[in-house]
Amino acid sequence: EPEVTQTPSHQVTQMGQEVILRCVPISNHLYFYWYRQILGQKVEFLVSFYNNEISEKSEIFDDQFSVERPDGSNFTLKIRSTKLEDSAMYFCASRFGNEKLFFGSGTQLSVL
Amino acid sequence: TQLLEQSPQFLSIQEGENLTVYCNSSSVFSSLQWYRQEPGEGPVLLVTVVTGGEVKKLKRLTFQFGDARKDSSLHITAAQPGDTGLYLCAGEDQGGKLIFGQGTELSVKP
Numbered sequence: 001e002p003e004v005t006q007t008p009s010h011q012v013t014q015m016g017q018e019v020i021l022r023c024v025p026i027s028n029h030l031y032f033y034w035y036r037q038i039l040g041q042k043v044e045f046l047v048s049f050y051n052n053e054i055s056e057k058s059e060i061f062d063d064q065f066s067v068e069r070p071d072g073s074n075f076t077l078k079i080r081s082t083k084l085e086d087s088a089m090y091f092c093a094s095r096f097g098n099e100k101l102f103f104g105s106g107t108q109l110s111v112l
Numbered sequence: 113t114q115l116l117e118q119s120p121q122f123l124s125i126q127e128g129e130n131l132t133v134y135c136n137s138s139s140v141f142s143s144l145q146w147y148r149q150e151p152g153e154g155p156v157l158l159v160t161v162v163t164g165g166e167v168k169k170l171k172r173l174t175f176q177f178g179d180a181r182k183d184s185s186l187h188i189t190a191a192q193p194g195d196t197g198l199y200l201c202a203g204e205d206q207g208g209k210l211i212f213g214q215g216t217e218l219s220v221k222p
Contacts, residue, residue, distance in 0.1 A: 031208065043155065043200065043212040056207050091154045103154030
């Protein structure tokens with residue numbers, strides 16, 4: 001089965017540093033998402049992306065966050081100046097249309 | 113704000129027992145999805161229910177969507193140790209984003 005690939009699997013950074021989390025969605029998919037899961041809490045929606053623009057974003061997705069699809073295959077989430085509370089597992093997901101949503105294995109971000 | 117309350121959060125049972133996990137909301141969803149998540153992995157879709165009153169079966173797992181499309185249940189018959197894991201329900205809103213429940217950590221002891 002095709003899969004969504006995320007790199008790195010673990011990222012450790014210092015508070016205030018910029019991080020870029022990378023995702024390669026399934027090749028013919030059109031809708032892309034980032035979700036995050038803080039340890040012990042619910043999976044939370046961050047942002048959805050379609051047709052090269054953000055479709056919807058949550059309150060969490062403030063000015064410190066940005067997404068990009070730079071080359072038609074990668075889908076990145078950038079956090080400009082990380083905070084301790086950004087520590088979480090970040091999941092990328094993609095789907096073709098109204099069909100099954102595929103999640104990647106996640107990037108565990110630790111902000112020290 | 114749409115919320116999905118999932119219960120119970122933790123469930124520890126013996127092999128062979130039956131169990132039910134519930135997801136409840138005051139909001140109507142376009143669909144309700146059930147996922148299973150293994151440690152260190154992303155959620156993997158088990159089933160999507162779309163129509164009010166819909167029932168879907170996946171081997172020993174039975175999923176039901178409430179008539180009003182606000183709640184859902186997952187019933188496992190004769191649970192096995194291989195069923196151990198984290199089960200998540202998620203409601204899909206009109207915009208296509210998912211609102212997740214807190215998850216149910218199931219442990220099935222042999």
